[in-house]
Amino acid sequence: MPASHATVATPNASRYLQQLCKHWGHKFDVTFDPTQGRIALPFGPVELKASDSELEVICNLEGEGDMARMQQVVADHVNRFAHREGELTFKWEPLT
Template identity: 50%
Template sequence: MTLTAHVPTTNASRYLQQLCKHWSHKFETEFDPQAGVVILPMGAIRMAAQDEALVVAIDPKPEADVALFKKVVADHLDRFAFREAPLAFDWK
């Protein structure tokens, strides 16, 4: 089950790089200015920077608490986006 959110922001590339760098000290990450992947114990996060949005997709493991997973991702991105937080996540 993949959940995806289109998060409106003009700083998508900056936020995805900051989040990947932040988690790279503890978890497997791979990123460039346009896309990033983070492998957490709860599952994988994939991000893509667009001009007007950050596309965030999570792939929770079967045993993961999905609500907590979404909250962890949103809370961390909001910290980096403090000038425009809270960001709007439309999980689908």
Template identity: 60%
Template sequence: MALTAHVPTASASRYLQQLCKHWGHKFETDFDARQGSIAFPMGPIRMAAGADALTVTIEPGEGTDVERFKQVVADHLDRFAFREAPLTFDWR
């Protein structure tokens, strides 16, 4: 089951690229200024940057601690967004 959050920020593209670069040394990533994906061990992460929000979709694998997965993603994005953290994640 995929979960998606729309995270309000004017810096969506920057945060998307920072997160992909950060995890790129450990996991397979694919990204440009508008979209990105990370082959995370708990399940894939997909992101899309809009003008006023970053859309983050996670697909937790079987047996994954979903709350932990959401928190790992949120914590890392908050680190990059320290000027406006904490970001708002409305997971659905």
């Protein structure tokens, strides 16, 4: 299963993790607490971890999905929640 990872610097990591999980919880199977979450998207699960200074995101692609599209969807949603902070930088790296 292809996977990619990004660590995003933000003091609001827990807030964004919870907002994203609640937002997608109406459509997808989601589990979360203030420090970690998992969202079962149709093209693969997204795992989130929050610390005081960063949000870690792992995208796991299943089947025939498009990793670049998955990364963009996740980053766009987080950046919508972070509008007061300004656009966050996602530097995606493959996980082996």
